[in-house]
Amino acid sequence: MKLICGIGPLRSAPRAGLTLSRSGHLSHLIPVLLAWSFIGVSSLQAQQSKPTEYEVKATYLYNFGKFVEWPAMATAANHDPFLICVLGKDPFGASLDAAIAGEAINGERVLAKRISKPQEALNCRVLFISSSEEAQLKEILTTLEKTSVLTVSDMPQFTRRGGMIQFVPEASRVRFEVNLTVAERAGLTLSSQLLKVAISVRRNSQPGD
């Protein structure tokens, strides 16, 4: 149970003495810079220019991990690192590595891994299925059927077709929809917090629909 994710950590004290600061005040520039340097270079870049679509998506991939609870079996098998895998043609480039650099979820290091076959995804917690794999989607999902891998993709109809989370562009923002039934079948518990911000939550679709 040590890997439970959720909103619980709010009560715990910040691990590092991070200083929050309002922007625009010179006197607070130094703590701000310190904080940013701690958070990571990608964040710094993200703040200064409007983040690209895949920069946002990379951050979301990592953030999903915070709101999902994996079954104890799955976590016991591959404890540390917390793997975020990209299957197929990688659309993120360096932005994914930048987004997760130095990050941890529930004390587990977060690492990115590029894979080309669904069989390699068994150790992954989060799997991004690139649009390049759209043709093999059915096979891929079948391969992962008995595993507890959170599947994410931005290909259209992904949740309808048995995927768990699908990115949906909305105006200038990136949003997502969830297929809760599939996730629950895989033994994953999605936090209500996550479902709250999803565009829609499906509950009854069958794989291969």
Added chain:
Amino acid sequence: MLRVGGHSITKKLTRMNMLVSGAALLLACLAFVAYDVLAFRQAVVHNLSIQAQIAGSNSVSALLFNDPREVEKTLSALKAAPNIVSALIYTPEGQPFAAYWRDRGGQAPPLPAIPTGQTEAHWFKDGRVVLVHSIVFQGKPTGIVYMQRDLKDINERSARYAGIAAIVLLMCLLAALQFSSIFRKSVADPIVNLADLARTVSRDKDYSVRAALTGSRDELATLIETFNEMLAQIQERDGALQKAHNELEQRVQERTAELAATNKELEAFSYSVSHDLRAPLRGIDGFSLALLEDYADKLDADGKDYLHRVRAATQRMGILIDDLLSLSRVTRTEMRLEKADLGLIARSVAEELQKTQPERRAEFRIEEDLGAFVDSHLIRITLENLLGNAWKFTSKRESACIEFGRTQRDGGFTYYVRDDGAGFDPTYADRLFGAFQRLHDKNDFPGTGVGLATVQRIIHRHGGRIWAESAVERGATFYFTLMETRHRGA
């Protein structure tokens, strides 16, 4: 008059009571209200903190997945808390993310800095409390909650409490006023009664009264008992004193009566003696004269000389008896006081003296207008004696000066007769006024030694005093006073 004094201590006690209980209650009420306001403020901050934490937790996913509308939906639940003026969520970088306004939308306020090392801070300002809470998720700052709450309810509560405190205070003071009558009965009333009694005793000198005892055994009872004891002692002493006084008075009266009787007897005796001595003396003188006239041829020179001496002695004895009778009369005669001019009497006496020896060069300086209230017959005898003495003791001088006048001394008049004659040795001044006392040889200055004794008696009968000052060959001054009231009356 008595009651006014009595009321003051009662008033003081009542006022003291009210003041003490009022002050105690006021302090208690102030402490109570202050504590309550403080506690309520703390509770308000605590509740606000909880609300901020809830809002923060509920906004984590929305913050991470950039969904401000979701946060606004969450924040709009704050409508249920009418005291929340505004609630805003900021990104960790301080950019406004989502906002809730109770009244109508406003500008996002500048975000106050949270002190380093804390996740939350609050400020009371302008009747509002501002709370800033840092949202930490998975050990990372995820956003900031800003909440502003008005303090109308605190102020209303304070006003309500102040009202209640005022009512309680008023009721307690009324109760204290009621209770103070108990104090009055047990403390003020006995004191007031005691004061009244003390005043009565002091005014009427009535030491037979006693203060009523109170039931309790306290200092007041001791005071009353001691006061009563003191009264008893004073009464006892007063009685003893009165008794002693009465006894003394009686004894004095007895003695006076005895003395007066003895004096009267003595005077009667000396009068009769003097009177009865005259007859045989007249016989001796008469027959001595008969011998000298009828048997002159049968007597030789020595015989005639002896008979002359017998006659001189009888004549002297006759004068002596006259003086004694005069002295006796001075004491026995009734005083008839009237207004008289002592100067006038003195001048008439002086004239008579000058007639006896017209060849003498003597000057009388007598003050005019010396009115006094006296028995003029007795005063004449006094002046005859004093001026006569002066005349007599200046007789050896070529020229003499005799003064009679009056001076003011010790608030009263003092009369004096001054001469520049032989004077006397002041050592014997106290013997001057005794009967038959003489300071000079009878061959130098003739006299019986009864005159000044007579003068002293007359002055004493006038309630005055007589004394003399002198030195040998330096003249003498006789002073006398008369009873003061007589002068005033004169």
